[in-house]
Amino acid sequence: MADHKISPFSENNSDSEKDHTISEYQEIIENVTDAIIYTDKNFHIVTWNKAAEEIYGWKREEVIGKRMREIVPTKIINSDRDSAQEVLMDKGIWSGDAIQERKDGKKIFVISSVRLIHDASGNIVGSVGINKDITTRKKTEKLLRQSEQQYRILLENAQEGIWAIDEDNHTTYVNKKMAKMLGYTIKEMIGKHLFTFMNEESQKAARLNLEKGKEGLKKDYIFKFLKKDGSELPTKIKTSPLTDAKGNYKGAIACVADISEQLKAEHKLKERIKELNCLYGISKLNEKSMVTPDYILEKTLNLIPNAMLYPELAYARILWNKNEFLTDNYKKTPWILRRELEIGDKSLSLEIGYLEEKAFLEEERRLAKEILSRLKSIIEQNLAVQRLQRLISTVSHELRTPITVLNLSLDYYQDSGGKIDEEILEKLLEGVARNIKLLKELADDLSMISSIDEDKIKLNIQKCDLSKLITEMLIIFKPIAASKSINFNLDLPSKLEIKADPIRLDQILRIFVDNAIKYSEENSTISIKVLQNYTGKYNPDQKPGYLIEIKDDGIGISDADKEFIFERFFRSEEVMKTPGSGLGLSIAQDLIDLHQGEVFLETEEGKGTTFSIFIPSNLPLS
Structure with a gap:
């Protein structure tokens, strides 16, 4: 076994020198902050300094001659007392952490170092133990671990991305949110250079911002990163530099917010x-x-x-x-x-x-x-x-x-x-x-x-004789027509049973005949023709129905006025001297529409006008 001697002096020192050295040595032991405990070869305590009294609560006179294990219950951390004893006896020295109990029962953490003392012949004559109370440090470390754990939980569950880089701009930390935002895993990002996640334009901006960060400037700015799939991610970044105890730049940490939805919303608002x-x-x-x-x-x-x-x-x-x-x-x-x-x-x-x-x-x-x-x-x-x-x-x-x-x-x-x-x-x-x-x-x-x-006109559809209706209607107009020597030329079936509202159909015919008389020259002819089962050009859908043609040899209608002829209150400049409200043809068209029919116009200015009225024959009876 190696000889581990502990002595503050050598054998060549005189007795007075030895006494002086021992005095100084004891002075040092009494004033250190660590507990220094000397034992004899049987591990009975022979020295108990002031620090030991403060740490353990036992006075010197209470412990001298007693074994350490009797007054200070000890639990070796990550080992046990017997194993520690074996190491001490084999190596002559042991050190480790332990939990010990004070006189008042309170538990303390210590770092303990024990060394065997040998005489000149190598025989064990005792031991010296130095125990440092680290209870406060342990509590602080525990609090730091708890705090670190809490902060890590906060970082991992943050709704923003967290990104840390070292002084060489390599990624040292990203949280799950940050990695997910860019489409990577955390493992894929750690160690990668910051510029790996940027295009050239963004790299230029980043260099400028990093230089400002090294100067200690904190900054918020809008920045675009490249996602794993190659698409751009617009973000808002808040950065802070990381420094050591001397203030030297050691990197930076940033909170990164995805603002793509915000930009979309702003864009939509602007639009x-x-x-x-x-x-x-x-x-x-x-x-x-x-x-x-x-x-x-x-x-x-x-x-x-x-x-x-x-x-x-x-x-x-x-x-x-x-x-x-x-x-x-x-x-x-x-x-x-x-x-x-x-x-x-x-x-x-x-x-x-x-x-x-x-x-x-x-x-x-x-x-x-x-x-x-x-x-x-x-x-x-x-x-x-x-x-x-x-x-x-x-x-x-x-x-x-x-x-x-x-x-x-x-x-x-x-x-x-x-x-x-x-x-x-x-x-x-x-x-x-x-x-x-x-x-x-x-x-x-x-x-x-x-x-x-106001949609108040309701048709009373019934069976009626169209030929008879036209003939009786013309009786009223014959005196007016005779005053202008106007003749009527009729081409009607002897009898034509139809389904219509006879009163409204009479109104329709009156309007067209009245217009024909008004705008026809003297000694002219008005022709009225009825075609049964009509399938010509005015019935493109080939519906069952009949066509009524009312033709005059009057002044006709100009091309400019054709498209307005059925508008309410429209009156051509050419007929303003003739009495009329400009409502007749509009009313006639509305009544024809109620019969699910259509009216067509053919005219030539100065030569006359033909109105063709198609009425379907399958209207349901009222």
């Missing part, structure tokens, strides 16, 4: 604002007085491109009422979004396109639909205002003439003092009656229009 600006601009156009649909469509055209995702590449085209409206950059391309709807019998279509290949977003498709819907509403409102203006103008005009005639007749009668020639009186009364009839017809037309608009 929605653009859409709303477009729709608001269209609405503002309608606030101006006396504007036409063409004006609104022309101005709307310029609002549309700015509402698109790529305004610099967008163009627009609107078709309405045979008119075309184009943006200055219009060019037909394959990347087109089309929407179309009907306004009455007219078509309104919107075409939005890109000059380069771009996919339309769902928001853009929705916007196109909203624009068209908004335009429809504005145009319908505009047309309604125009109709109302025409109504006011027409009614004012139509009322003025008969009221003037009535006033003049009344004035003439009053001025005569009741003394008036019978022939003149008869003519006055005839004029009064005629103008009262005009007023009644106007009132009836307005009432009919109101009933049609």
Whole structure:
């Protein structure tokens, strides 16, 4: 066995030197902070310093001569007393951690080191133990471990990515969230250089930010990383430098938030604002007085491109009422979004396109639909205002003439003092009656229009004889036709049983015949023809039904007026001198529609007009 001697002096020292050295040695032992305990060869305590008293709570006089195990119960950590004893006896020294018990019963942690003492002959004469109380350190370590565990749990369960790098920009830590955000596993990221997860542009920005980090600057910024699949991940990063005790830069740690959804939401908001600006601009156009649909469509055209995702590449085209409206950059391309709807019998279509290949977003498709819907509403409102203006103008005009005639007749009668020639009186009364009839017809037309608009007209479909209905209707018009020497040429079956509302069908025929008489020259002919089981061009769907043709040799209708002929209150400039409300043909068309029929026009200016009315014969009886 090796000779382990512990002595503060050598054999060459004098007795006085030895006494002085021993005194100094004992002084040191008494003033150290670790418990120093000397035992004899049987492990009875012979020395117990002040630190031992403080650590264990036993006074020196209480322990001298006693064995250590008797007063200080000890549990060796990661071993046992017998094993420690074997090591001590074999090696002459043992050290390790232990849990010991104080006099008051409290447990303490110590680092213990025990060495055997030998005499000059190598015989064991005792031992010296040095025990350091590490209870406070152990508690601190435990708290640190608990704190570290808590922080690790927080980091692992954080909703943001956590990323740490060393001074050479290599990844030292990422949490699960960070790895998942980029599509990697934690193992795949650890040790990888930060730039592995960036494109060249991002690397340039990162170098600048890392230099600022080394200067101790904390910074928040927007940054794009490359995911494992090659796609970009927009993030918001909060970085802090990591330094050692001397303040030297040792790396950085960052909180990384995925802002892709936020950016999408911001993008959608911006796009929605653009859409709303477009729709608001269209609405503002309608606030101006006396504007036409063409004006609104022309101005709307310029609002549309700015509402698109790529305004610099967008163009627009609107078709309405045979008119075309184009943006200055219009060019037909394959990347087109089309929407179309009907306004009455007219078509309104919107075409939005890109000059380069771009996919339309769902928001853009929705916007196109909203624009068209908004335009429809504005145009319908505009047309309604125009109709109302025409109504006011027409009614004012139509009322003025008969009221003037009535006033003049009344004035003439009053001025005569009741003394008036019978022939003149008869003519006055005839004029009064005629103008009262005009007023009644106007009132009836307005009432009919109101009933049609309010859906109050209900047909009473029954079996009736069309030939008889036409013949009896013409009896009323013969005196008026005779006044202009107009003849009727009839081509009717002797009897034709149909299903219709006889009262409403009579109204339809009266309107067309009345118009034919009004706008026919003297000594002309009006032809009325009925075709049974008609399958010609005015019955493209080959429905069972009949066709009524009413043809005159009158003034005809100009090409410019054809498309408006069935609109309410429309009157051509060429017939303004002829009495009329401009409602007749509109009423006739509405009544034909109620019969599920159609009316067709053929005309040539100066040569006459033919109205062809197709009525299906399979209407259900009321």
